[in-house]
Amino acid sequence: MNPYEPNYIEAKWQAYWEKNKTFKVERDSSKKKFYLLEMFPYPSGRIHMGHVRNYTIGDTLARFKRMKGFNVIHPLGWDAFGMPAENAAIKNNTHPAEWTFENIRTMREQIKRLGLSYDWDREIATCHPGYYKWNQWLFLKFLEKGIAYRKNSTINWCEACQTVLANEQVVDGCCWRCDNEVLQKQQEGWFFKITDYADRLLKGCKSLAGKWPEQVLTMQTNWIGKSYGAEVDFKIKDSDEAIKVFTTRPDTLYGAMFMVLAPEHPFTIKLSRGTEQESAIDSFVKKVNLQDTIARTSETGEKEGIFTGAYATNPLTGESVPVWTANFVLMDYGTGAIMSVPAHDQRDLDFARKYNLPVRVVIETKGEALDEKNMTQAYNADGAMIHSDSFDGLIGQEARSKVCEYLEKEGIGKATVNFRLRDWGVSRQRYWGTPIPVVHCDNCGIVPVGYDQLPVELPLDAQLGEKGQSPLHTLESFYKTPCPKCKAPAKRETDTLDTFFCSSWYFDRYTSPRQEDKPFDPEDNGYWMPVDQYVGGIEHAILHLLYSRFFNLVLNDLELTKAKEPFDHLLTQGMVIKDGAKMSKSKGNVVDPDEIIKTYGADTARVFILFAAPPVKDLEWSEQGVEGCYRFLKRVWRIFSDFVDEAKTATPAGENFSTSVKELKELRRMTHITIRRVTEDIEKRMQFNTAIAAIMELVNHLYHFKEWKESQDPIDSAPVIRESLEALILTVSPFAPHIAEEMATLLNFSEPDKSWPLYNEALTQTDEILIVLQVNGKVRQKLKIEAGMSDEDLKSLALIDPKILEWTQDKEIKKVIIVPKKLVNIVVK
């Protein structure tokens, strides 16, 4: 037979799959569905190893589930709007659309060379009007529902990208995309009320426990940042107004010795008027405003503050407390004002010491009593309340509840919760995105574009500004439009939507990608959703994965979708590493997938990527490792070739087959053990590296079997060999589908033969089992015994074993522990 020629085999099968639309699926309520999805790529130019890893993991699972009889939907599309297209367009003097579609063409071909089982009829590109029309449609629904709203606020601005960024898109004070420093600016824009969904998003996190990586759930939980506490009113002296504070420690209220307002708090300026602090406050506020927010909110930043000149009343002690303002209090968390309890909060203590403010201990410590005058470490653990009137003695949660009850009764406060999560800013001052479908009219204000007027098309004849400014702002033919309501001349919104909008529901669109009258068909969506298994990088732990969960809840409320969560199971794959660093162009350590495919074939690339590390771990690229996998596939091909003639016409050994030849029994056992191991490794553990290792062992065994057979008089082994080869082909097929298809054809498989093989438990058993004999927990002997031997017989056998006797003679046997089918441990003294 011919040598293994991956290029020939792979081209042949890829053409076959394409021509026959092998992986096209339709809704079929008689079949159990499985939705397998990988995070869709940004068409950046060419695919990289990270993509290959992502899609290989997904494809292996998709193929496995298909063989298991599921109706598997496995789509791919393009996250096609976004900045890089604009940057490339400016650099190469082309148009973002041209650049994007050219990249899609290139990457699509590359992806096809990997032999991935996609239903290409469901392909989408988010920059296509047929897709973004529905972005706009959804935006209008959000507007109607009050989820989308406009406000003027402090926003994150990236000067390099010339656009606003959402909080989730600021990483360490820098732009997530270009890594330039992010500035704060006052600007009006569109926001989504993700904060309204904070609690439901949090509850969802709990429901996903065990199905999503714990790390991702923890990150989302922290990002949402729910804290339980109380809102308390501190009456301003000589005024009817009160300052509202949020605290997580109402049990320390008796120790609140002063208050601190954020410099931006309206009361900061207001309270200082008419006091001697007036001008000092003005210059302090000005100074803090000039401070960079990132530096201001870093823990190492110097705490600076100043007295406002005003006093308020501690509602429980009735004492007058001075009201300060300081740079470390943030306007957008809680109420923008805090009560300071220096004895029980480190920041407050540092501040009190710096400005000589009083300290009072109101929580009893476990160890040494605190020294109010000299303490430098605040005591922030729970403890019994002291110096707190009738509350004395109450501890922790109970203390906090009792204080809240009292506050509520007196009408001066209440128990409340606070979130760290902020609303999602979605306006982008960019060109290559979804136009926001509203019109600004001098008479009518903000007017939504009619549903029948969608899509508001992105003009393709626009010229990008030199610095990347969006041409929409200056393109009259785009923005000049009559008001949809009063028909007077008006101006279209020229900002576009954050591209994360597109990726927040694309998985819904896949369920009916060509639907023309709605974003997707509810029946299709109800059948296919949720995504059963989502595969992607951890970098979207918060961004895309949180936004999508939020969208899904809104779509639930709009009665467009039913699934409670969009992604039932999530697998976050590790990075691809070479020479100790993530593969990247800037590090110059990239390996081109095309080159690997050309040299070794896609099957080798796939097997290596799955074999080198479990999916969740980082994967170290190794050319030698790739060669090892190539060698493995060549070994598979060769052993198959050696046996194919004998096996071609045979009926595989089945239930009723029996033989007394030890080697044949052993090969059958190996075959069935392999099926079991591979099945469980894929299905229960998603550990493809050990699944492939198991197949390697089967192949090694087949070589040994062949060697044995050649040294014997001819025997009829065809049914057993056939059974083994079938198992080999089928178990290897999710990993290396091309070689598997080729071998299946050479063995004349029929379609039903291609379903996932079952193992026979009885055949995985041996007649003889190996028992480990231990003395005091140390291995001293290994014994082969008959499988049916009783514990008693085994014990006697162990005790008279000469090797064991060497260790037990002259010693008292205290105990003998027998673990069935595994070991005997003799405890001596």
Place this chain on the structure above:
RNA sequence: GCCGGUGUGGUGAAAUUGGUAUACACGCUAGUUUUAGGAACUAGUGCUUUCGGGCGUGGGGGUUCGAGUCCCUCCACCGGCACCA
């Protein structure tokens, strides 16, 4: 600081329920074959040893007949959050 994760041969890794530590692969060594290189095949490969054995899963301690696995503690590295009241 808080939360989460990781730590096993020369290397990537395995050990699923507390039961033979290092499966599978890479590399290396020797051999067969080959004009050579390569490839393929065979054997060996944790450390140590007085050849009985002893030691060995980041360090220390504990529970147990038995610990890579459970508990305590410390160290190193990675990731996230962080003046969040």
